[in-house]
Amino acid sequence: MxxxxxxxxxxxxxDQFLSNTWLKCxxxxxxxxxxxxxxxxxxxxxxxxxxxxxxMQVRLDKVLSPGQICSYEYDYGTTTELKLKVxxxxxxxxxxxxxxxxxxxxxxxxxxxxxxKPATEVCSQCIFDNKGWLCDDCEExxx
Numbered sequence: 001m002x003x004x005x006x007x008x009x010x011x012x013x014x015d016q017f018l019s020n021t022w023l024k025c026x027x028x029x030x031x032x033x034x035x036x037x038x039x040x041x042x043x044x045x046x047x048x049x050x051x052x053x054x055x056m057q058v059r060l061d062k063v064l065s066p067g068q069i070c071s072y073e074y075d076y077g078t079t080t081e082l083k084l085k086v087x088x089x090x091x092x093x094x095x096x097x098x099x100x101x102x103x104x105x106x107x108x109x110x111x112x113x114x115x116x117k118p119a120t121e122v123c124s125q126c127i128f129d130n131k132g133w134l135c136d137d138c139e140e141x142x143x
Contacts, residue, residue, distance in 0.1 A: 004099070006060075012056040019074060033071045069085045111133065120139070
């Protein structure tokens with residue numbers, strides 16, 4: 001996926017975009033690792049556990065630059081790991097959303113295992129048995 005993101009956008013906004021667009025299933029935690037520094041959505045929430053993490057409430061232009069590569073983790077148990085690369089920086093008039101999709105692969109066709117319609121949900125329990133892909137209608141009746 002190729003994105004155009006305004007430089008004043010916070011990591012939290014990019015995190016929310018990635019999870020909503022691509023990854024979200026059950027509200028898992030996530031983090032970016034940029035130049036060896038971990039930026040987490042829950043940084044500082046647990047006083048007993050100082051993990052040395054920083055908050056995602058930081059602007060992209062403060063932590064990223066063209067050519068830089070960083071990583072992103074979603075769901076610490078069955079982690080999805082992404083590699084992100086800043087391709088270039090350009091001056092354009094900001095219009096609309098802070099993040100715009102410029103190009104994206106066609107998603108694979110995953111069908112509901114109950115009725116055969118396109119799946120829109122996955123059961124967080126059944127997925128461990130390579131099952132649980134459901135459409136909106138069948139998801140309502142799924143245990």
